[in-house]
Amino acid sequence: MTTNLTPEEKRELFGDFDPDTYAGEARERWGDTDAYRESARRTASYTKADWARIQAETAENTAAFAAAFTGGVAASDPRAMDLAEAHRRHLGRWFYDCPVEMHRGLGDMYVADPRFTANYDTEHPGLAQYIRDAIHANAARQG
Numbered sequence: 001m002t003t004n005l006t007p008e009e010k011r012e013l014f015g016d017f018d019p020d021t022y023a024g025e026a027r028e029r030w031g032d033t034d035a036y037r038e039s040a041r042r043t044a045s046y047t048k049a050d051w052a053r054i055q056a057e058t059a060e061n062t063a064a065f066a067a068a069f070t071g072g073v074a075a076s077d078p079r080a081m082d083l084a085e086a087h088r089r090h091l092g093r094w095f096y097d098c099p100v101e102m103h104r105g106l107g108d109m110y111v112a113d114p115r116f117t118a119n120y121d122t123e124h125p126g127l128a129q130y131i132r133d134a135i136h137a138n139a140a141r142q143g
Contacts, residue, residue: 004047035097081141
């Protein structure tokens with residue numbers, strides 16, 4: 001989904017992580033969904049600046065989650081749920097419409113798939129579970 005980037009730009013933005021490594025798996029798992037098609041359509045036109053902005057927003061949200069987590073804020077606290085809602089809206093703004101039930105499933109994947117868990121738990125073990133719990137609390141709050 002980063003087809004508009006040169007290999008050098010990909011390295012600059014993503015370091016050793018190459019998002020295209022998982023493109024086949026994503027296509028196989030979700031390729032027949034509206035969300036996948038919408039994400040592919042949107043990201044096909046993203047520039048290096050767009051990806052940098054996406055990364056900055058993602059890092060900001062993750063840092064806020066980490067601060068809440070390490071600060072002892074319960075995942076069911078409105079502050080954590082607001083972070084979960086910001087995460088959901090970020091996905092909707094940049095990738096695909098993400099209804100709360102879809103977001104709940106994504107949160108589940110953060111703890112079910114060790115690759116996602118490792119991404120969040122590197123500096124703060126348990127953060128992936130915390131984010132998942134905040135996503136679930138936010139979904140319940142939404143009704």
